[in-house]
Structures are given as C-alpha cells and as structure tokens.
Amino acid sequence: MNPIILDPTQDPDQDHTNVLHPHHPHHHIDAPAAFKRDIDSDGICWLTFDTPDSSANVWNHATLDQFDAQIEEVHRDSTIRALVIRSAKPRVFVAGADLKNLSTLPPDQLNELLILGQDVFTHLESLRIPKIAMIHGACVGGGYEMALACDIRIASDDDATRIGLPETQLGLIPSWGGSTRLPRLIGVPKALDLIVRGKTLKPHHSKKLGLVDHVLPIENLEAFAKKLALSEHPPLDHHRFHPTQLSPLPQLLRLYTKTTLRNKYPWMAKNPTAPLSAIDVVTRGATRTVEKSLAIEQRTMRELIGTTSTKRFIETFFRKEAASKKLPAHLAEVRTTPITHAAVIGSGVMGSGIAYTLASRGTRVVLADTTPDALANGFTRIRKLLRGGVKSHAITRVQARDLDDRIQPTHETVPLQHQQLIIEAIVENLPAKKALFADLASRTSPTTILASNTSALSITEMAKDVPHPERVIGLHFFNPAHLMPLVEVVTHPGNTPEVIATAIKYIQSLGKTPILVNDRPGFVVNRILMPYLLGAVALAEQLHDPWEIDDAMLEFGMPMGPLRLLDEIGFDVALHVEQTLRAEHGNRLPTTNLLQRLVESGHLGAKNHKGFYRAHHEKSGPQPNTDILKYLTPKSYPPYKEKSDIANHLNQFMQEEAALCLEEGVTATAANIELAMILGTGYPPFRRLLP
Incomplete structure (x- = not known):
C-alpha cells in the first residue's frame, strides 16, 4: 500500500504522488480477531467485521491494522474475483472511529492514527477487483469513509440503517477520506451540505442523494451483492471526478456557505468551529489532487482535535450517550416494565406532540381531550407533523400511515386499565392536575404510571391524594416534543426504584435523553x-x-x-x-x-x-x-x-x-x-x- 504522506508537517500542496512507501507495520495483529474472511466457490471474498464482546464495530489502531492485513491477503490472492465487506452486528455496520481512544491519544499516536486510517482506506480503494460495501445498520463517520473507498455501496432498507458523516457535530471533520471522496461522488454542493451539517440519513434518502447505489430488503442483500460481484462489467470507481470540482464553483461555494453560516450562527465568527473548517477542507480539496486533499484533511483534523471546543463537544457526546442508553448506577439492577400502551390527556401543542412522539416509536396511544373540537385541533397538528416527516424523509408514507393508526382519539371518559403509562398535558394549574389524577386513579390499574408534563409544579403535591402515590412521576418534555431531545424525569420521595427505572428506560426507548431530577420548583x-x-x-x-x-x-x-x-x-x-x-x-x-x-x-x-x-x-x-x-x-x-x-x-x-x-x-x-x-x-x- 502507499501511504499518502510521511511527514505530517509537509505542505499539503507539495506533490507526494511520486514517492512510494512501504506498508505500515501491523502492530495489533495479536489483538482479538475482529474480521473473518471467507472465499466462496465463485471466488467472492466475504469479509465480515465482528468486534468480539462489543455491540458495535469501531475503528482504532487494532481494527485498522487487522483490516489492512486482510486487504493485503486479498491483494495477494489472484483467485479472488470480488470483495464484499459486511458486518455481523444486528444494528451496526461500522460506527466510525473509537472516540474514547481518539480523544485520549497523545499527539504522536493521534497523528499516526490519522495517517493509518487514510492509508488503509486508500489501500482498499487500490484493489483492482470489485469492492462492495454491504451496509446494514449504522454506517457513519469512519464506517462510511471506508464504504466510500469501495466501488459499490448497497444498503438495507431497515430502520436501523443510517448513513452519513456526522463528525462536525463532535467538533471534528471527516478526515479518513470522507471530505475528499464524497464531493467526488455526489458533487461539491451536496457533499458540502451533508458534511457541514453532520447529517445522517435513512437508506432511501441516501440513495436519492447518491450516498449509496442500491437499497433493498435485508434478506436480499447477500444475493444482490453476489450478483453485482459476478456481473461481467461491474463499475469500478477509481478515478472519480465530478464537474462541480471545476473552478470557480468551489471557491464561490466557500464564500457563500461561510457567509451564510456566520450570519445564521454569529458565534462562529469568533470561535474556531468544525463546520467552517469543513467548508475549507471540502472546497479547497475539491480543486486539488486526491493526495493533496487528503493531506488537507489530516492537517485540519490535527488542528481541531486539540482545541478546547472539540474536547467539550466530545465530552458532551459521551455524556449524552450514557444518559440515553444506560440506567443510573443505583438503578442498574432494577427490574423495569415494558410500556406498549399509553394515554396522553390533553391534545394541545404539547399533548399532540407527545402523542406523536410515543406513537412514532411503536407505542399505541389513546389521545384524550374534553371536546371533539380540541381533539380535531390536536389531530390537525399531528397530521401536519406527519406530512412534514414524509417531506423531510424522516419517515416514509407507510410509516406515517402506521403512526397515524396507532393514535386513538377520544373525548369520552374511557377505562384505561390496559395502559401502562398515562401522561397528562393539560393546563398548568395544580388543582386541575390533582383533580385529573384523582379521576385517572379510578380508571387505571394500580400499577399504571401516572406522569405529569408540568414544567414547574410540584409532583409531590400531585401525588398526595392519589392511591399508590409511588406511581406518580414527572415527565417534562420540551417543546416541540417530537424534536427536543431532553426529558426531565422528576421524582418525589415516595417513588419506587421500579417506577423511576421504568420511566427512564421508556424515555430512552423514544430516542430521548432523560435527566433524573428531584422535585424542586422549576426542576433544572x-x-x-x-x-x-x-x-x-x-x-x-x-x-x-x-x-x-x-x-x-x-x-x-x-x-x-x-x-x-x-x-x-x-x-x-x-x-x-x-x-x-x-x-x-x-x-x-x-x-x-x-x-x-x-x-x-x-x-x-x-x-x-x-x-x-x-x-x-x-x-x-x-x-x-x-x-x-x-x-x-x-x-x-x-x-x-x-x-x-x-x-x-x-x-x-x-x-x-x-x-x-x-x-x-x-x-x-x-x-x-x-x-x-x-x-x-x-x-x-x-x-x-x-x-
């Protein structure tokens, strides 16, 4: 393989294309094997990424070294006709770089990792056989950068599949070839928009924009990959060029995008930011050779990774990940109850937004209000959200129909014995909420969790006169409920660990981040x-x-x-x-x-x-x-x-x-x-x- 650049201090505009370099030494081959290579009777090599004892595949020194060794074995085996790269994980293809590793490496090892990632993916790209990325699950960051080095990208239409380069949301830029290869694949304007915003997309939207070539059901992926591999003239993406790389378009895009971003986010004018750096990397790299563009990626990434801003973004990411996926330590062993049926009382802006949010994650929801007119207004808001979701590709038309079917409106007093959770979103008035909870207690099971969406009122007071007060809790969603990621889970002294843990686990299942707070006015x-x-x-x-x-x-x-x-x-x-x-x-x-x-x-x-x-x-x-x-x-x-x-x-x-x-x-x-x-x-x- 040919590393792009030996000395990271070299000018990225200096030409290094005539210098040949030896392969990187594989220092981590003794690490637990993360790849399995199978060659079938047709000469197709199926390379499966499966990190031991982990739910995700990530790139670090060890996995990159192992992957490079596998690529070299494929390169040496003249009987192999095509390479298909896949994952054994049920919801993850490759989740990008190991951020914990990345954020703690000393500068020399970080620089080595940046060079290693670029070199390994360039080694993959240089293979003179068809290379197919068979994507199912999250394919983001360094995972998608690897896929960009393949000739063909096919993806499952499963809801777990997400594709993109979200690095700017962490204060970073795609620096293993993503900022270089994506503009050459789909054009500078579209690539710039996706990279600067750090967007990850669903499969069909990814295909529409050109990030993947084919989308099909997961059960058909393997057969289709084989068909592509054995086709007489499979496409090879070696020397990509897109017309939008021609001057002066990249320069004009740089000026326009930077001006727009600074006008929209004035703080960017005085703070070093990944989005502005990404604009420079993409537009400057687009007018240069691949080698020079990759060198610009490296240099910019080294500048960003050491800033306080980037360290804070990464720190926040880990905090959010922990809060979104794990129970607090003192509740880790507590048994939780799955919630499949819920009711939302009040169909105003917050109530309809909460009902939409619950139904979007598969919960069957009774949406109740006192009058047909109030319910009609609530459903008008919900259907507006559905239309917006379809238009923005957040959901498909089929998903929108199914979501709508999961919400059952009623303006009558109905039994709620089968609902595991009730969320009230009525007027912010303590006597009204207490009266509602007294009524709900008579229509629900003793184990039904009764939650208030109050923004400041006392949960302790609401629980006082309710039979089984331990089940009363606060779930404070923020407006708009379907977009805002935070939910304050408000507890009072009478709550049981089971109620608290169940509430937290359910909020996490909605894709939200719960923060556990005590019942104090205004919460946090x-x-x-x-x-x-x-x-x-x-x-x-x-x-x-x-x-x-x-x-x-x-x-x-x-x-x-x-x-x-x-x-x-x-x-x-x-x-x-x-x-x-x-x-x-x-x-x-x-x-x-x-x-x-x-x-x-x-x-x-x-x-x-x-x-x-x-x-x-x-x-x-x-x-x-x-x-x-x-x-x-x-x-x-x-x-x-x-x-x-x-x-x-x-x-x-x-x-x-x-x-x-x-x-x-x-x-x-x-x-x-x-x-x-x-x-x-x-x-x-x-x-x-x-x-």
Whole structure:
C-alpha cells in the first residue's frame, strides 16, 4: 500500500504522488480477531467485521491494522474475483472511529492514527477487483469513509440503517477520506451540505442523494451483492471526478456557505468551529489532487482535535450517550416494565406532540381531550407533523400511515386499565392536575404510571391524594416534543426504584435523553433559565435598543436570544413560571414587572403576534416590534455598552443558579446540569456552565 504522506508537517500542496512507501507495520495483529474472511466457490471474498464482546464495530489502531492485513491477503490472492465487506452486528455496520481512544491519544499516536486510517482506506480503494460495501445498520463517520473507498455501496432498507458523516457535530471533520471522496461522488454542493451539517440519513434518502447505489430488503442483500460481484462489467470507481470540482464553483461555494453560516450562527465568527473548517477542507480539496486533499484533511483534523471546543463537544457526546442508553448506577439492577400502551390527556401543542412522539416509536396511544373540537385541533397538528416527516424523509408514507393508526382519539371518559403509562398535558394549574389524577386513579390499574408534563409544579403535591402515590412521576418534555431531545424525569420521595427505572428506560426507548431530577420548583432547566430570561427583561427596560440583547446572546452561542425565546414561550406562560419560582426563591430572581404589564396590556408573544418581535417571516426572519418601546424606560447611560458585557451579565444568572441547583442536589452531578441545559436550551457545548 502507499501511504499518502510521511511527514505530517509537509505542505499539503507539495506533490507526494511520486514517492512510494512501504506498508505500515501491523502492530495489533495479536489483538482479538475482529474480521473473518471467507472465499466462496465463485471466488467472492466475504469479509465480515465482528468486534468480539462489543455491540458495535469501531475503528482504532487494532481494527485498522487487522483490516489492512486482510486487504493485503486479498491483494495477494489472484483467485479472488470480488470483495464484499459486511458486518455481523444486528444494528451496526461500522460506527466510525473509537472516540474514547481518539480523544485520549497523545499527539504522536493521534497523528499516526490519522495517517493509518487514510492509508488503509486508500489501500482498499487500490484493489483492482470489485469492492462492495454491504451496509446494514449504522454506517457513519469512519464506517462510511471506508464504504466510500469501495466501488459499490448497497444498503438495507431497515430502520436501523443510517448513513452519513456526522463528525462536525463532535467538533471534528471527516478526515479518513470522507471530505475528499464524497464531493467526488455526489458533487461539491451536496457533499458540502451533508458534511457541514453532520447529517445522517435513512437508506432511501441516501440513495436519492447518491450516498449509496442500491437499497433493498435485508434478506436480499447477500444475493444482490453476489450478483453485482459476478456481473461481467461491474463499475469500478477509481478515478472519480465530478464537474462541480471545476473552478470557480468551489471557491464561490466557500464564500457563500461561510457567509451564510456566520450570519445564521454569529458565534462562529469568533470561535474556531468544525463546520467552517469543513467548508475549507471540502472546497479547497475539491480543486486539488486526491493526495493533496487528503493531506488537507489530516492537517485540519490535527488542528481541531486539540482545541478546547472539540474536547467539550466530545465530552458532551459521551455524556449524552450514557444518559440515553444506560440506567443510573443505583438503578442498574432494577427490574423495569415494558410500556406498549399509553394515554396522553390533553391534545394541545404539547399533548399532540407527545402523542406523536410515543406513537412514532411503536407505542399505541389513546389521545384524550374534553371536546371533539380540541381533539380535531390536536389531530390537525399531528397530521401536519406527519406530512412534514414524509417531506423531510424522516419517515416514509407507510410509516406515517402506521403512526397515524396507532393514535386513538377520544373525548369520552374511557377505562384505561390496559395502559401502562398515562401522561397528562393539560393546563398548568395544580388543582386541575390533582383533580385529573384523582379521576385517572379510578380508571387505571394500580400499577399504571401516572406522569405529569408540568414544567414547574410540584409532583409531590400531585401525588398526595392519589392511591399508590409511588406511581406518580414527572415527565417534562420540551417543546416541540417530537424534536427536543431532553426529558426531565422528576421524582418525589415516595417513588419506587421500579417506577423511576421504568420511566427512564421508556424515555430512552423514544430516542430521548432523560435527566433524573428531584422535585424542586422549576426542576433544572426552567429554574436556571428563568433568572436569565428575567434578567434579559429587566435589562431590556433600560436599553434604547433592547434587541441588542438577543444579538449579544447569539454571538455568545445561544441558538435564540432570550427576548425571542420569551415570545415563543408566551409572556403569560413565562409569567406563571416566574410566579411559581418567585414564591420559592423570592428576591433571588431579577426584579421586573415588565412581563406583568405586557400581559395585562394583551401582549402574549408569538401566539398573538404581540411580543418583542412581529410575526416571523420565512425570508426576512422575525422583525422587531417597536410597539414594545412604549413600555420601556431606557436610561440615558445604558449599563452595558459592549455585547460581550451583556452576554457575560446574563450568563452569570445561569451560572449562579446552576451552582445552587448542584448545591441543593436537584440532580446528581454538574454533568447532568450542563447536559440538561445543552439539550433543553441549546446552551453552547463549547462553554462551561459550571466549573
């Protein structure tokens, strides 16, 4: 094989194509075998990736070395007519690089791994026989980069199959050939969009965009791979070139995409980011040779991997993975009950969103409300979500139909004995919720979990008068429920470990990330968020241009400014949460009566187009509502002149409240608090909320 570059400090624009290098020494061949090679009577080599004692296949020094040795054996065997690469794992083809290994390697070993990965996949690409990636399950990151080095990619249509290059979501870039080969396969514009956004796609969408060549049922994959391998003229993808590589298109795309990204995410202008680096790598590499493009990948990856930002992104990824897949240590051995039937009470925005979320993962859902009109409005929202899901390729038409069939509407009082879980999503009023739970207790099994979607009210109070109070728990979804990944699982002292563990396990089965919190007003996210929002409202009263506050927080890294967020929440809802928290925390919250005055004057935010912004326009975005200015009393000398001062002032509210949450034991760890804020509010992962 021919490594691309010996010295990583060499200029990537220097030509290395005339230098031959020996094979990498295989230092990890003695590691447990992760590959099995079978050659059938037709001369097809079936190479199966199956990492021992692991549910996933990942790339590290050992597996790359072993894979390279297998490729070399195939290269030496002249009887082999074609190579098919497959996985023995039921839900994973190759899950990319071993991130734990990647994030802890010293610089010299990291550099060796970057070079090794590129060289091994180039070795694979250089084989002069048809190479077929037979994909079933997750094929992401380095897994898909390996598939790109093959001539043909076929994928199962199974729901477990996901394909793409999500590295930018971890603060990295595809650096084992993905940033080089994908633009040459599908064109620079499409590849740039997928790589910069870090998107992973379902099989049929992948085929539509050209990431794979064929999609078919899993039971047909092997026969089809064999048919392709034995065809008289199988396609060989050796010297790919796409017309979009021609100048000046890559240069124009670089300018346009960077400008668009910085306008949409102002914080990127002052922070080193993987998406901006990916734009440079893809567009600069597209106009150079493959060898030079691969060298640019290496150089950029080395720069990114050492940054604090990337380390924080990777750290957050591991926290999210653990919270999304494992029970907390003290519940690890607790027996849980599968939930297949549920009911959602209340078909408003949150109720219909929760029902959609549950049904999308196979749960049969009774959606109940008091009137036919309310139910009709709820189903209108659900069907809008279904149409959007089909349009965006998140679900197929068949899946949309099946999802719709799993939701049963009712405006009558019906028995709910067979539902293992009831989630109430009615008005945020404690007496109303207590009355509902008393009624539900008479219509459900004693083992049915009764959950409240409250954002701030006491679960302990709701459980007081309910028979078997141990089954009452909080499941606080965030809006929009089908998209937001966080669910706060709120417990009270009477809950049993079985109820808590079952709730957590079920939330995980929905593809959500549960954070276990104790029953304290506002829980974690709203408690930390409210002082920040009220601080922004108090500051807005003093500024001639209050919308500068939102600009400051966008530059800080928040996905939405606090004033616009208040518009989306609704001033009336925010005021209710403020009153609940102020009753508990008193003067610790910033003092302002602006929200009260706005609500009394009929200003409710986005819901009635009377907020800090006017109605959101698709092209121009939300426009400032200058009518708000008459409710403000700006100072001649504003307290803050620089946007960074505004951001630091408002961030301090969040930091101080987060520290108090940790001190009071609202949740177990600082990591839980930070993860909840990242997933629930979009708090920038590259910043630390707690020391």
